Each structure stands twice: as structure tokens, then as C-alpha cells.
Amino acid sequence: MPFGIGKDTVQDTQFRPDSHGHDFDFSSILGHAEQNGSSRSDLLNAAVNYLKENSGRFSKEDVDEERAVKAHKVLYEGKSDDSDKHDSESLGMGAALQALKLFMGQSHGGSGDKNQLIGLAMAQAEKLFDQKAAEGKASGDKQAAVNKAAELAFKMYTKSHGSGLTGTGGPGGGLLGLANKFLSK
Template identity: 50%
Template sequence: MLTGHQQTAQHGDIDESDAVRQHQQFYGGGRPSGPATSSSMGSAAAMQALKMFGGGQGGGSSGGNSQNQFVGAAMGQAAKLFDQQSAQGNASGNKQDAVASAAQMALKMYMKSEMGGSGGGGLMGLASKFL
């Protein structure tokens, strides 16, 4: 699914402040303003995966495997978040879109961390910037 998006992700920019805000709304005990969209849940889930990696829960090793682990973690968080919001009657869209959105956001974050990488520490450096 993401193979074609990797090239786009390298050039795509991340709205860092929006991603942090979405994460705080869903994971910080805040209440989302309006229905939880696939995009907002995807951003929040990718941030949660980043937080997990930054906290050492997901490992910080570099290489292709860490990219897969990070994107996979974001997708898993999006699925959980969608189920939670759906149970509260607050989810709009569908689970597949939320998971895809999280995967795309995670891939953008990963690519940004790799490209800005000299001295940035990869995902760890990116995590410290966001959280």
C-alpha cells in the first residue's frame, strides 16, 4: 500500500503543530473538537507511535526494519484509536482510512527524520522535537 507513497513522503511536509494537537486531544485526555476523522486519528496515532519509539518501547535501531516497526506501530495505534472513538460514537470515516492515514504520516515522519539525519538521531531526534 505504501510503496508508491514513499517517494511522495520524502517531499511531503508534516504539520507538526497539528499532529501534536491531535495527539494531545486523543491521548492527552482532551476531547476531540467535532467528530474524529480518519486524518486526525491517523496523525494522533503516528505521534503515539513516535512517542513509543522515542521512549524506547519500539527500539531506536536504524535500518529498514525500524521503518517497518514504526509504520506498523502507527497502524496498530490507529486501529485501536478508531475502535475507541467508534465505541464512543465519535468516529467518522472508516477504520481502513484511519490506518492508512497513520501509515502515511508515520512514513513522512520517518523520511523526514532520515533526511534531516546528520546529528538528528533519526526517529529519536524527531521524537525529541515533537514531544
């Protein structure tokens, strides 16, 4: 096993293909989360099981783009929304967009994959929740934040039709187009 997070607690190592035919690999997701600083295997295993149980529904749902962008701006760019505390959902959404931003920076020319994006989002949510909790600005629980980050990363990937960084439609397609759309707002 290349990664140390408890793979034996995850029942099946791969998601079944979603409606677009994408396979998601639990072991890879967990490994990427660990590589990006996550240290809580219980949180990660619960989040990937949450994805496994809900992936069919998530692949059909839209992303609440406005709320995700607002959460990212408030949490990472310091743009206030008159709220002292951030709930688990907004923490997870902001972390998922930060993961997309980091993912696009790491993926120079197409080497990144969906499992990397989801793992990175989960690790970002764990870090962000801890940071905001230490500041007294987090409400809810860390598991819900990690689950939401994984969910949003999954949705962003499936929304981009899993077409990789640029997709088949040229510039502006795939995850690159999605990142530009979300992060330029």
C-alpha cells in the same frame, strides 16, 4: 513465513528506495503491525499498498506538525478541542505520534527500524479508531485512519532522513530529535 497476515496479497515485498535511498519492507511492516495487536489483514494490506503507490510523493512532503501534535494531545492526553467527533485523518495522525512515542520507548539504543515504526502506527490507528467508534466519537472510516497513520509514520521517518534513532548529527538528530520535537509541544 514468520507472520500470519496475508503477504501473498501484497504485490512486491519491498518498496523501491525513496529519494533518500531507503527501502521499506512490506512483510516486516505487516509483521510488526500484527505483533502490535492488529487483526485486520485487509486494512493492513491496503495501507501498505497505499504507501507503495504514494511513497515517492510522501518522501517529498512535509509533516503537518502542528495538526499532528494537536491530534495527539486531544486523543491521548485528553486535551479538548471542542470537537466531539474525530475524523479519520486526525485519528491517524494522533495514532502515528503515539506510535512514535511507543517506538522510542521500545527501541532502547537503536534496535528499532522504519518498518517497526510504520507497523506500530498502523496497529495504533486500528485500535484508536475502534476505541473512538465505540465511544461514538469517530467519523470517517477505519481504512483512511490506518492509511494516514502509515503515511505520517513514513513521512516522519523520511523527514528524519532515515538516520536511525540519533542520526549522524549527535543528540537531537534522527528519530530521537523528531520525537522530542513532536512530543514536547
